[in-house]
Amino acid sequence: MAADIVRLSYPASRGLGEPIRLALVASGIEYTDNYLRTREDMVKLVEGGKLMFKQVPLLEIDGLNLIGSEAILRYVCRKGGLDGKTDEEKVKIDMLAMGAKDMVFQNVIYSRFHEILISKEKAEEDIRTAIKECKNRYLPVFEKVLSESKSGFFVGDSLTMADIVLFDALSCVNEIPEFKEIRLMDEYPLCVAFIDHFSNQPRLKEYLTSERRHTVIDLEQAAYASRVMGWLPS
Ligand SMILES: N[C@@H](CCC(=O)N[C@@H](CS)C(=O)NCC(=O)O)C(=O)O
Known part of the structure; x- marks a missing residue:
């Protein structure tokens, strides 16, 4: 190649x-x-x-x-x-990206695999845990960080890796049917606005609508x- x-x-x-x-x-x-x-x-x-x-x-x-x-x-x-401008920005990017990944992979995404590879009961338990974790551990933190942001991005004044991983995680939570049913994201309007903000960034808009x-x-x-x-x- x-x-x-x-x-x-x-x-x-x-x-x-x-x-x-x-x-x-x-x-x-x-x-x-x-x-x-x-x-x-x-x-x-x-x-x-x-x-x-x-x-x-x-x-x-x-x-x-x-x-x-x-x-x-x-x-x-x-x-x-997209990796942050200072050591402080870089470590904040890593911390937020880690939280975002933990929020969706451990229970939300694995639930789909568990339903196929283990049982429907296991998958339902995963989703119950995921809802609890999203509400108690992750989404309020992401909402607070956004409330303190002047740029609309998670870290600093421009798009970084934190926004990419957060967008991936928040759009998953926003689109999963079980979460839509209970209108989970209604309680986190800044996270919803962030999905829209990210989706309209140059280059990304074209990709996300393709x-x-x-x-x-x-x-x-x-x-x-x-x-x-x-x-x-x-
Ligand atoms: N820590 C690795 C995990 C990669 C991973 O588990 N990949 C899966 C696909 S999503 C895979 O290739 N599995 C094949 C295998 O484990 O044999 C990463 O983040 O890339």
């Missing part, structure tokens, strides 16, 4: 790939998606030797094979100048990703 080609290998879903896609778009870095559609695609990639721990996402960029979603995201954000933007995870996507990863038989 030519050294100037940037290519992201991941299933055709948001997952751990989406913040990387958003960071590439926000940084103005052109890339192609190498969607893993089948188990064979994943096995071929593993056998190709580019995946340090036999896991995706993989970003091929600058002649490097980058793995680890957080390492990749930081690399892209550094290239795009067919390249995947829908929020559902059971069908979880089953597809599970087959690609080998957690379910093909």
Whole structure:
């Protein structure tokens, strides 16, 4: 592959790939998606030797094979100048990004996989926990940080990695049917306004309204990703 080609290998879903896609778009870095559609695609990639721990996402960029979603995201954000201007900004970005990721991955996104791989009861328990955690631990904090922001962004006066990971997490919470049903986000108007603010940023607006933007995870996507990863038989 030519050294100037940037290519992201991941299933055709948001997952751990989406913040990387958003960071590439926000940084103005052109890339192609190498969607893993089948188990064979994943096995071929593993056998190709580019995946340090036999896991995706993989970003091929600058002649490097980058793995680890957080390492990749930081690399892209550094290239795009989205990594904060001072040490204080950088550590705030990391802290907020960690909270945002914990909010959605531990219970919300895993619930879809648990429904397929474990049971519906486990998935329902995940969602109950997720609602409690969102209300008691995460969303009030994000709302407060935004109430103190003069720029409309989470850290400093311009878009950073914190906004990318927060957007990924908040848009997931905003779109998940169980959360919509109880109108969870109505209690956090600044978080809702942030989703809109982020969606209207240059370059991101075009991406988010294009067919390249995947829908929020559902059971069908979880089953597809599970087959690609080998957690379910093909
Ligand atoms: N810590 C890694 C986790 C990556 C990961 O679990 N990737 C999954 C897909 S979402 C995978 O490739 N699983 C295949 C396997 O574990 O064999 C990261 O953040 O990139």
